[in-house]
Amino acid sequence: MRYSFSDCIQQRSNHLNSNKNKLNEVTEMSSINTVSGKLADFICDLQIEQLPKSVIERTKTRLLDCLATGLAAHGLHVPSVVLAFAEGGSGPASVIGYQKSLPIVDAAFVNATLINGRSQDDFMQKSHPGALTIPAALGLAQAFKRSGADVLVGMVAGYEVVGRMYMGAPGMLPKFRASGVAGTVGAAATAAKMLKLDSTLTMNALGCSAVFAHGFGQGFFAGTNEVKLNVGMASRNGVTAALLAKHGATASALAFEGEAGYFRAFDGSLEHVDAATRGLGERYLIEETVYKECPVCIFTQTPIALARTLSSKIDLKKIQKVVVTSPELTHTNPGFTNVAPYQTHLQAVVSARFCTAAALLGRPVEDYDYYDELQDPELLELAEKIELRMREYDDDTVDVEVYQTDGVIRASGTENETLFPSLDKVVAKFSRITSDLPGLDRDRIVETVMSLDQMGNIEDLMKLLVVSDALIATR
Numbered sequence: 336m337r338y339s340f341s342d343c344i345q346q347r348s349n350h351l352n353s354n355k356n357k358l359n360e361v362t363e364m365s366s367i368n369t370v371s372g373k374l375a376d377f378i379c380d381l382q383i384e385q386l387p388k389s390v391i392e393r394t395k396t397r398l399l400d401c402l403a404t405g406l407a408a409h410g411l412h413v414p415s416v417v418l419a420f421a422e423g424g425s426g427p428a429s430v431i432g433y434q435k436s437l438p439i440v441d442a443a444f445v446n447a448t449l450i451n452g453r454s455q456d457d458f459m460q461k462s463h464p465g466a467l468t469i470p471a472a473l474g475l476a477q478a479f480k481r482s483g484a485d486v487l488v489g490m491v492a493g494y495e496v497v498g499r500m501y502m503g504a505p506g507m508l509p510k511f512r513a514s515g516v517a518g519t520v521g522a523a524a525t526a527a528k529m530l531k532l533d534s535t536l537t538m539n540a541l542g543c544s545a546v547f548a549h550g551f552g553q554g555f556f557a558g559t560n561e562v563k564l565n566v567g568m569a570s571r572n573g574v575t576a577a578l579l580a581k582h583g584a585t586a587s588a589l590a591f592e593g594e595a596g597y598f599r600a601f602d603g604s605l606e607h608v609d610a611a612t613r614g615l616g617e618r619y620l621i622e623e624t625v626y627k628e629c630p631v632c633i634f635t636q637t638p639i640a641l642a643r644t645l646s647s648k649i650d651l652k653k654i655q656k657v658v659v660t661s662p663e664l665t666h667t668n669p670g671f672t673n674v675a676p677y678q679t680h681l682q683a684v685v686s687a688r689f690c691t692a693a694a695l696l697g698r699p700v701e702d703y704d705y706y707d708e709l710q711d712p713e714l715l716e717l718a719e720k721i722e723l724r725m726r727e728y729d730d731d732t733v734d735v736e737v738y739q740t741d742g743v744i745r746a747s748g749t750e751n752e753t754l755f756p757s758l759d760k761v762v763a764k765f766s767r768i769t770s771d772l773p774g775l776d777r778d779r780i781v782e783t784v785m786s787l788d789q790m791g792n793i794e795d796l797m798k799l800l801v802v803s804d805a806l807i808a809t810r
Contacts, residue, residue, distance in 0.1 A: 497521030515550020522573020542586020673730030
């Protein structure tokens with residue numbers, strides 16, 4: 336039988352396609368048991384119908400809380416810098432509280448720095464999951480006309496992956512910053528879900544985001560901006576990874592546990608790798624997220640809470656020293672041991688000495704602007720008497736002990752035990768920290784967020800969040 340040239344070309348093409356299909360089958364079979372494969376299956380399979388009601392309601396309160404911190408951050412320096420950077424761009428995604436709409440990745444960048452701007456956003460597994468994932472969910476929901484239920488499911492997926500990426504590599508601390516490292520992958524998980532990527536494309540999104548993961552905490556010592564920008568870039572990079580995967584970018588199936596992968600890079604081993612996927616779907620980490628009453632670092636929240644219980648019992652003239660004892664990962668968190676002189680707001684809010692002294696003195700520790708008062712002589716004198724000790728055994732207990740000439744008074748508590756949010760707490764916080772933003776229909780915003788799973792799109796919500804540009808300029 337004689338073959339024409341075109342016949343030969345067709346046979347060769349069929350042969351190549353056959354081999355490609357076989358290779359794809361082998362790759363898929365070998366990839367499904369990798370970390371990215373298991374996470375991708377979890378993300379793709381997650382549906383609102385399978386989520387317990389408690390998870391759905393908790394997710395709504397997480398969204399409401401982060402919208403509050405985002406609105407309250409209007410006019411702050413870091414979000415303003417990012418807005419200036421994005422100036423001139425236009426796109427389908429709203430900036431929280433502004434009339435402005437930007438390209439999806441730029442909106443994620445700005446909104447993440449808004450939510451994280453006051454240091455009052457939520458916290459879970461050493462990261463700020465709301466600031467990382469909510470900007471991805473909102474921007475992509477607007478761009479691709481997704482429903483309110485889609486936003487909630489995307490958040491659940493993102494929070495889960497943020498936590499899992501730390502649980503599988505806890506050795507990243509204190510060298511790296513979990514929000515920048517684990518958070519980038521969590522943002523990609525939310526974005527992949529919002530884009531409705533299939534399992535293979537979701538694996539690629541997660542793998543690309545693992546390479547984009549970054550961040551360390553030197554700025555907490557210096558009080559500079561890069562650590563705040565890190566949160567914004569992590570959200571932006573996660574969204575970018577998912578969009579690249581949508582358009583054909585690939586990543587190794589062993590991006591996480593491979594010889595040169597994420598876990599070896601950030602943890603130095605595969606010792607904890609099973610924690611990244613063990614029990615997926617059996618519990619949802621978003622339910623373990625805590626919120627912040629005070630606009631300070633999560634690691635200074637508990638010393639503040641304990642010190643406030645002692646403030647009415649102390650006599651400043653009798654104090655000889657104050658001892659704060661905390662877990663290792665708290666004590667070694669960059670900035671926790673900061674001492675005077677405090678030259679920036681950020682240096683103060685991460686300092687256990689500054690925050691504990693402020694609480695003992697009855698200062699307005701829930702007021703963001705208070706932490707700009709860096710030259711309070713009474714506070715600085717007391718802060719010099721504070722000793723910070725690291726607990727030598729694994730325990731989540733924090734102790735504050737005030738040694739006076741006539742005895743010692745103590746307060747102890749489990750770290751963050753008072754910070755699990757209820758709807759009432761979040762609504763009260765929303766009203767308090769946005770009280771200087773007239774024109775917001777707070778009741779309607781709360782009502783809209785709490786019925787988000789019934790909404791076909793989120794445009795009505797985003798319109799409710801707009802604040803007067805003239806007001807923002809005066810803050």
